[in-house]
Amino acid sequence: MTQPAPPAPNQRVIGVFDSGFGGLTVLRALLPRLPETHFIYLGDTARLPYGAKSQATVARYAVEAARFLVSRGADLLVIACNTATALALPQIRAAVAVPVIGVIEPGAKAALAATRHSPEPSNGKDVLVLATAATVQSHAYRDTCTALGLRVEEKACPLLVPLVEEGWTDHPVTHEVLRIYLTEALAEGHPRTVLLGCTHYPLIAPAVTQALHHLGCEATVVDSAEATAEAVRATLGVTNGGKAPASFDCYATDSVEKFARLGTHFLGHPIPHVELLDLGG
Amino acid sequence: MTQPAPPAPNQRVIGVFDSGFGGLTVLRALLPRLPETHFIYLGDTARLPYGAKSQATVARYAVEAARFLVSRGADLLVIACNTATALALPQIRAAVAVPVIGVIEPGAKAALAATRHSPEPSNGKDVLVLATAATVQSHAYRDTCTALGLRVEEKACPLLVPLVEEGWTDHPVTHEVLRIYLTEALAEGHPRTVLLGCTHYPLIAPAVTQALHHLGCEATVVDSAEATAEAVRATLGVTNGGKAPASFDCYATDSVEKFARLGTHFLGHPIPHVELLDLGG
Numbered sequence: 001m002t003q004p005a006p007p008a009p010n011q012r013v014i015g016v017f018d019s020g021f022g023g024l025t026v027l028r029a030l031l032p033r034l035p036e037t038h039f040i041y042l043g044d045t046a047r048l049p050y051g052a053k054s055q056a057t058v059a060r061y062a063v064e065a066a067r068f069l070v071s072r073g074a075d076l077l078v079i080a081c082n083t084a085t086a087l088a089l090p091q092i093r094a095a096v097a098v099p100v101i102g103v104i105e106p107g108a109k110a111a112l113a114a115t116r117h118s119p120e121p122s123n124g125k126d127v128l129v130l131a132t133a134a135t136v137q138s139h140a141y142r143d144t145c146t147a148l149g150l151r152v153e154e155k156a157c158p159l160l161v162p163l164v165e166e167g168w169t170d171h172p173v174t175h176e177v178l179r180i181y182l183t184e185a186l187a188e189g190h191p192r193t194v195l196l197g198c199t200h201y202p203l204i205a206p207a208v209t210q211a212l213h214h215l216g217c218e219a220t221v222v223d224s225a226e227a228t229a230e231a232v233r234a235t236l237g238v239t240n241g242g243k244a245p246a247s248f249d250c251y252a253t254d255s256v257e258k259f260a261r262l263g264t265h266f267l268g269h270p271i272p273h274v275e276l277l278d279l280g281g
Numbered sequence: 282m283t284q285p286a287p288p289a290p291n292q293r294v295i296g297v298f299d300s301g302f303g304g305l306t307v308l309r310a311l312l313p314r315l316p317e318t319h320f321i322y323l324g325d326t327a328r329l330p331y332g333a334k335s336q337a338t339v340a341r342y343a344v345e346a347a348r349f350l351v352s353r354g355a356d357l358l359v360i361a362c363n364t365a366t367a368l369a370l371p372q373i374r375a376a377v378a379v380p381v382i383g384v385i386e387p388g389a390k391a392a393l394a395a396t397r398h399s400p401e402p403s404n405g406k407d408v409l410v411l412a413t414a415a416t417v418q419s420h421a422y423r424d425t426c427t428a429l430g431l432r433v434e435e436k437a438c439p440l441l442v443p444l445v446e447e448g449w450t451d452h453p454v455t456h457e458v459l460r461i462y463l464t465e466a467l468a469e470g471h472p473r474t475v476l477l478g479c480t481h482y483p484l485i486a487p488a489v490t491q492a493l494h495h496l497g498c499e500a501t502v503v504d505s506a507e508a509t510a511e512a513v514r515a516t517l518g519v520t521n522g523g524k525a526p527a528s529f530d531c532y533a534t535d536s537v538e539k540f541a542r543l544g545t546h547f548l549g550h551p552i553p554h555v556e557l558l559d560l561g562g
Contacts, residue, residue, distance in 0.1 A: 046335075049330075053326075054327075054535050057327050158443060158446065159447055159454075162439060166439050166440055173440075173457055173461070176457070254334050254338055255334075255335050
């Protein structure tokens with residue numbers, strides 16, 4: 001197996017992990033914020049989606065991935081996967097000696113900030129979280145938002161990931177599915193903030209905003225990918241832009257050709273090379 | 282781990298394998314055809330869906346599953362998974378000493394029979410195969426149908442599995458998605474037969490028939506689950522019904538509670554007990 005060139009000595013290295021290529025929306029948000037940084041992205045595509053799997057299985061997979069990224073020199077890990085963050089963040093933190101940032105706490109804190117600046121609706125919750133069934137079942141967003149003093153409602157949206165992967169990000173079917181899901185979620189009142197709790201959802205953020213508008217809901221849409229990238233920047237204390245742009249390597253545990261092709265849509269940037277990795281699954 | 286009661290001595294034992302619970306539509310078709318038989322169903326739910334995975338990965342998983350079923354006493358295996366049949370049937374047959382029946386050849390032969398009895402359209406192919414992206418990319422149905430002298434077209438329908446799993450088997454969105462997929466597939470002419478090349482699709486067979494009718498296509502809809510069950514019965518030479526109804530055990534590699542709950546819709550029958558199995562993935 002050909003190894004990518006190692007990062008320069010003393011260069012900051014950040015590992016980014018997701019079950020697939022959805023986490024590339026987080027890498028996309030990180031790249032412009034952290035110049036002079038080398039990113040190592042690992043998509044565990046052979047075992048995706050994590051969303052349908054049990055806590056024990058997800059934790060085992062995520063810990064394997066985290067150890068791999070640290071072995072490749074990462075001195076900070078971003079768990080760019082809502083399911084892995086929801087089900088396995090404590091296990092990942094216990095397994096590696098570097099800081100680990102998940103997507104849920106930054107997303108919840110961004111929702112708190114947005115809620116403070118949104119007009120108060122006549123009824124309803126502060127935050128509506130849209131996420132996969134597994135993320136909702138974990139109630140990780142609900143618990144984190146509640147700890148911040150927010151009144152939160154969660155809505156599982158199982159069809160949104162396949163619709164994004166079909167490329168139907170601005171398609172009548174996607175608009176109709178969003179109308180159905182959001183009508184159900186808004187039945188008991190309108191939230192002040194809608195938090196996109198899945199790394200696939202930034203690609204349909206405009207469709208979510210449009211559907212909310214059509215339903216008469218003026219909530220602010222918050223993207224946990226952007227929020228997580230901001231949290232990483234703040235953790236590292238990076239305030240000014242460096243000279244050299246950030247660089248990245250990608251690893252996938254299954255078809256590297258498919259990863260490069262589909263991943264490009266999520267990263268918004270061509271992916272010139274993907275390395276195949278066997279995590280033993 | 283509590284083991285289910287072993288089958289009676291000399292009782293026929295058939296292993297049925299799928300990546301998830303879709304293959305329960307094949308078990309559903311097998312149960313009434315093969316009384317006095319004990320079935321062992323294995324759903325590799327920890328590693329589903331196989332549809333997005335590479336040939337090497339699918340073959341490794343399927344061989345592990347086949348060896349497990351034989352170790353539990355199966356003297357015939359049904360690979361009730363289109364992806365595993367398309368990508369790994371030779372490897373499974375090489376790995377075990379019992380007969381192995383996949384879903385593709387029975388489906389293709391049933392399409393041949395149906396096509397012979399269907400009116401010839403003015404243009405178009407004999408058979409339109411609807412399947413997942415991975416099954417279509419393998420071209421296993423195309424190759425098998427072509428070898429039978431059929432002119433075949435394949436159409437990948439990535440949203441149908443998530444729609445079935447959402448429970449939207451008779452829902453406006455599913456009817457609209459089918460209209461879109463079938464309009465694309467019928468653009469160059471109408472087929473005589475439509476072959477449902479995915480074990481989830483029997484649950485939307487009425488919706489497929491309805492969508493074809495609305496598009497002015499009178500094709501016969503053939504279900505590879507029913508066709509496979511018929512092939513198993515013919516292979517075993519079972520012609521008359523026995524006295525005792527068939528029995529079954531279910532194993533799953535992830536959440537047994539979810540398997541029992543969702544699987545019931547596919548089997549059309551309650552699943553009283555599911556055993557958790559670790560295949561090491």
